[in-house]
Amino acid sequence: MIYAIFAPLILALFVPLLSRIKDKIHTGIFVFFIPLIIFISFASHIGRNFQPIRETVNWIPSMGINFDFYLDGLSLLFVLLISGIGALVVLYSVFYLNKSEKLGSFYVYLLMFMAAMLGVVLSDNVFVLYTFWELTSISSFLLIGYWNFKERSRYGAQKSMLITVFGGLSMLGGFILLTLVTGTTSIQGMIAQVDSILNSDYLLLILLLILLGAFTKSAQFPFHIWLPDAMEAPTPVSAYLHSATMVKAGIFLVARFSPIFATYEWFFIIVSLVGIVTMSWGAYMAVRQTDLKAILAFSTISQLGMIMAMLGFGTEAAAFAAVFHILNHATFKGSLFMVTGIIDHETGTRDIRKLGGLMTFMPMTATLALFGTFSMAGVPLPFLNGFYSKELFFGAAADLEGIDLLSQAIPYLAVLASIFTFVYSMYYFFGVFTGSNHVDKLPKKPHEAPIGMLISPIILILGVILIGIFPDMVNAPFLLHAAEAVNSGAEFASIHYWHGWDSTPFIMSLIVVAIGTLLFLTRKKWTMVYNVLPGKLSLNKAYDWLIDKVDSYSEAITNTYMTGSLKTYMALILGAMFVVTTAIMIITGGFTISFADTADLSSLEISVVIIIIIGAVATLFTKNNLAAILVVGIVGYGVSMLFAIYRAPDIALTQLVIETVSIALFLLCFYHLPKMEKRVESARTISLNLIISVGFGAMMTLIGISAHSTNWFDSISDYFLETSYKLGGGDNVVNVILVDMRGLDTLFEITVLGIAALAVFGLIKMTKNKEAK
Incomplete structure (x- = not known):
């Protein structure tokens, strides 16, 4: 497993060299084979008899931090998505990105991200997982800001970084608490101690901290605002990060820790509520968008909310439906992002208001979009995989037990969100490919994309169709193992298209299609509702206001101490060290004084120390530059004498050389400086300087004595x-x-x-x- 993680990083070292011949061979051709080999290698594990695999490589064994890798059904699902769609994205980028682009940087960032995601899903050690987690944030920041000459790209990259890193640090706090509670850094070891965790006083805090990391990474409400701005990245990045990998890291985290928290009531309440609200809000907001990538961005938010809600349900059926939709979403959403890139590439715009009637000019692209959007909408057709997982979602929502308001409201909210999902899916397809065309208003005359750009979305759409026609093909040998990793009670159940007219999920689907069709046909008549909700309210405005305030207050605080005075800087540094160190030593009882086992002092040692003290004090009263340097030299040479007395001639000689060189440097420099002048300082300044100098010296003395007196x-x-x-x-x-x-x-x-x-x-x-x- 370790080769899969580090192979992309090793190749990344050579990409800058390979990019030099991009005029002859596109750099992506070299990169393409790494994810392809990883995919083929891990695909060999698919089968009914698959058993988890462990690997360990020592890193910091004294702290229990090693590269512990664990491959089970859940991590296998994500590894295949990361590598498989990664290979398709690289192939797509070969035809999408012009050779004039900075291809070296692009593929280095992409390989970094791929390695980081593989590390996240394969890590069994929480601190190694966190390390890779933050590497995904850094590499995605670089990918989103790839076109850094655009202000919006820089803004989107910074926004994603701030929000996801905030969540990552919160998650780290949860991991530290989990480690303290269980005494292990292994996730599987923690799962084996569920009772200890559930009985911990820190249980709710641990849950909230870990969920913050998951919610920010997977763009859950109200942290979803970074995802639409991340669409400023090149389309291959959007297709990879925001449909199959980065945003699903949060989903993976919740799924991985579900065996620990699934029976905890607050896990169901928080995860289900946040998931269903995110699903509803994302679907609702997608309908009002005019940029094709923005529609898909809010669509992704909605679909991730749906998966998150299913993980929150905590049932066997919901666990299976969640992993099934993770696979299905990656296929149809990845293809739709690529289709959007093709439209932008061949027409010069993504504004749906300027598009229309493109089916005539781009029939192949239109066909791909048809299957992708209808699968995303959950249209009840037997050859669309999205319908199956949507049906399973409805079934899991309808089967929730409990009389509480949330359990009763979830099925209705699921239908409501799915109605808007149907509307924006139809809006995307029919708004772009049917109706009257506006060819004369487009930046480019539209035409079908080259076959090279179509290969990747064709493969993904074939996945949509094949999974739709043969859903059990990936069920028992693949998905069931992933579902078992989330909920050990998951069992094999054949997936069927038809369950009868009286099937509750089918009735819910018919309601979605009926009301969704009506709302789509009358969309222009009711979209004024967006003037009321959200109206002028915007989480983006709240984010911008917060960042602006943080910047202004930080600048004001910084200006109070960044005065340009070295004396002020030294006073602040030494003062802070004195206060913090002394406080911690007092609180922890760190000061220990013992004169046992000490040698007697000779008159020679006492004399040398007195000379050192006289030299140090005399420096304060010397008015001449050169004299001050010479007096300071007395201190250094006195220390050298002490080393010689204590029978350390090597250290004494080293000190002598350093002191001599230092004095020579000082003499040469200070010769050209103005003469020292006595400053008239206030009593307050003199007192503060006295406190800092005496306090710092006393602190260092006590630390030295304590270190000698302590035998830990x-x-x-x-x-x-x-x-x-x-x-x-x-x-x-x-x-x-x-x-x-x-x-x-x-x-x-x-x-x-x-x-x-x-x-x-x-x-x-x-x-x-x-x-x-």
Whole structure:
């Protein structure tokens, strides 16, 4: 499994080199084979006898953080979607993106995102999952802002980043609490301790934090506002991120943790309510859009809400319906995004008000759109996979048990949302491909797309049709395993098209088609309702206001301390360190003073320390630059003497060299600076400086004494004494530590000294040359 995650990252290292020959071979051709190989490799696991697979690669074993990978039915479903649709998107991008584009950057970002998504769905360790989770946010930010010369692209990228990273940090808090409660970082280990989690005092807080991560990533209400703005990305990005992968990461998270929270009442209330509200609001808002990608964006929000609601139901039927619709949505929505890209590519616009009658000019594209939109609408036809999962959704909603208001309202809200889903689906297809055309008003004369651009959506639509005709083809060998990972009670049940006229889901579908057709035909007469709801209310305006306020207040606060004064900066840094460190040490009882096991002081040591103190204090009263530097040198050379007294000649010599080089640098620099002048400062400033300096010095002294007085861990000196000769081949323990045990550290110290020496040499040469002139 690890190869699947890191193969895209390894290829990403070579993409900039491969992009140099893009005039001869499109960079996407090289990239295409990576997701294709991953898809073929993992597709071999499909079968009735599939059993979960584990792999572990050590990373930080001391903290229980390793690359623990777990492949079960749920992760297999997502891996195949990520790699399969990823391969189709790359193939589509070969014909969609012009070779003049920055193809190197595009495919590096795409491969980063692919690897991150694979890491998310395969990780069993919560902290590794979080690492990949945030990598999806970073790489999607880069993909959404790919056309960074556009203001809207930059705005959409920033918006998606802020909202999803906020959710990711919240999710991390939930993971930390889960780890503390269970004592493990393994998701499967946590699932094995359901009772401990459900009895935890932090249960509700854990649930809310994890759901924040899921809701923000999967664009659930009210966090959905980032998704429409993310449509500024190139169409291949929209087809990949916003139909099959990134937005479904939140769905995956809820599905993965469902075995833990499914029996918790608040899980049902929160997830079902947020899901059904998102479904209804997304479908309702899609009808008012005029940009084709905006219609699909709100459609995606609605469909994700539907899947989220089913996961919230917590029943076996709902779990199966959810994973089934995850697959179906990826097929028809991915194809529709590609169709939208074709329309934009061949007509020069995505504005549905300027389009119409394109079936004559683009018959193949129109056929693909017909199957995609009708499947999305859940039209009751036996060759459309969207109808089957919509029926299962209706059935799961109708079978909810309980007398509470939410359980009773969900079936009605499901029908209401589905009616608007039907309306925007018909609006998309008939608004673009039928009616009178406006060819003379289009930026480009429309024509059918090249076959290369049609291959990917054709394959996806074939998936729509084949799953619709043979739904059990993917049922027992594939979907059932995914459903079992969400709800262990899921069982095999054959999927049928016809359940009789008295079937509740079928009646609900007929209501949707009937009312949806009526609303579609009269759309222009009732769309003024949008002037009332949402009217002038807008979550986007609230987001913009919040960001504006954060910017203004941050700037005001920053201007209070960013004064350009180094003295002020040092006072703030040292003051903050003093306050925070002292407070934590007091709260945790960290100050420990013990004079046991200490050596006697000699008169020589006392004399040297007194000289160091005199040098340090004298610096404060010196009025001459050069004199101040020389007095400071007394402190450094005094410390070197202490090292020599304590029988550490190597460290003493190092200190002497550093002190000499430093003094030389200071002398050369300070010679050109103005003379030191005594400043007249207020009593308040003097008092504050005194408190900071004395407090910081006292704090460091107490920390040093506490460190010496505390024995929380065994001394490492015994290890060095025992192994210095065996591992380093030397009797001088200090030398072995510096050269062998800490060889890289010493190498960098030598490098620093070398650079400093070269700088001093350069300054001296410059000075001599000046004098010679």
